[in-house]
Amino acid sequence: MIKKFLVSITGLILILGGVFSGFIFIEGHMLYSSAIKEIPIKDKVIEIQNTSSYISSEEISEYFLNAIVSIEDRRFTDHRGFDRRSFLRAILSNIESKSFAEGGSTITQQLAKNMYFSHEKKLSRKVAELLVALDIERLYKKDEILELYVNIIYYGDGYYGVKDATYGYFNISPKDMNLDQATLLAGIPNAPSALALSNHIGRARVRQREVVESMVENGYISMTEASSILNQ
Known part of the structure; x- marks a missing residue:
């Protein structure tokens, strides 16, 4: 029964x-x-x-593009959506x-x-x-x-798109981002309001560590390059 x-x-x-x-x-x-x-x-x-703020990938730091893929979607090139x-x-x-x-x-x-x-x-x-x-x-x-x-995602502090974000946060063009700036910015879209650099730089740095570690794990940068960021 x-x-x-x-x-x-x-x-x-x-x-x-x-x-x-x-x-x-x-x-x-x-x-x-x-x-x-x-x-x-x-x-x-x-x-x-x-x-007006849209730019091509050729105008963006390769560090940044690799950082975004590494932390947001490591199998981006392999899946079909x-x-x-x-x-x-x-x-x-x-x-x-x-x-x-x-x-x-x-x-x-x-x-x-x-x-x-x-x-x-x-x-x-x-x-x-x-x-x-x-x-x-x-x-x-x-x-x-x-x-x-x-070009479409939000980076906190009112900045939509990578061009506005890099000029707003660093006063440089997206192409000129170094590894430190690229990995810091790439971590923000995960939680833009909580990681915006104007008020939450400490949280953003913690997230940056996750980005850097993911780039090492996924083969985008060497441990030596990572150490230059993580040891700051």
Whole structure:
């Protein structure tokens, strides 16, 4: 009797889970369809590229571009918009912390979110974001996606885009960032309000250490180069 009851309960849970998942996907697909119908992806990209602060990747420090990939999406060049390993790790972390603190988003998914959606932590929005990200990966090359990303994200203190951030924080062009400046700036988009350099330089330096260590781990810089930053 108990065995039959457990089987029945398990079956009911699976059915309800399937219904819930289906509802989330349908709602997410509706958000996605509405967004790209209002402004198609290619039109949205052109709109971003036509802003006065937009610059090409050739005008940005290679240290900075490598730092962003290393800390935000280490498998950026390998996936097609969705990183299964990062997603599963984020789920486990959220279960452990009993929160929705991590999303496991790739750079392409974050670009999609900043292009079209709010930062509201809803599962349907994550579905819509993923669908846009898959389209972006189909339409653009990786270097184009990274270029768009660093030009659109928020760096705290009212600075949107890498050009405004580097001139605002360091009074230099993005191309002239050294390793110290590049790794400091690359850590800020994780939590712009909490890491903005005007009021939270201590927190930003702690985050910078994570960026530098990730770059060593991922082969972007040597331990000697890292030590020049970490020993300051």
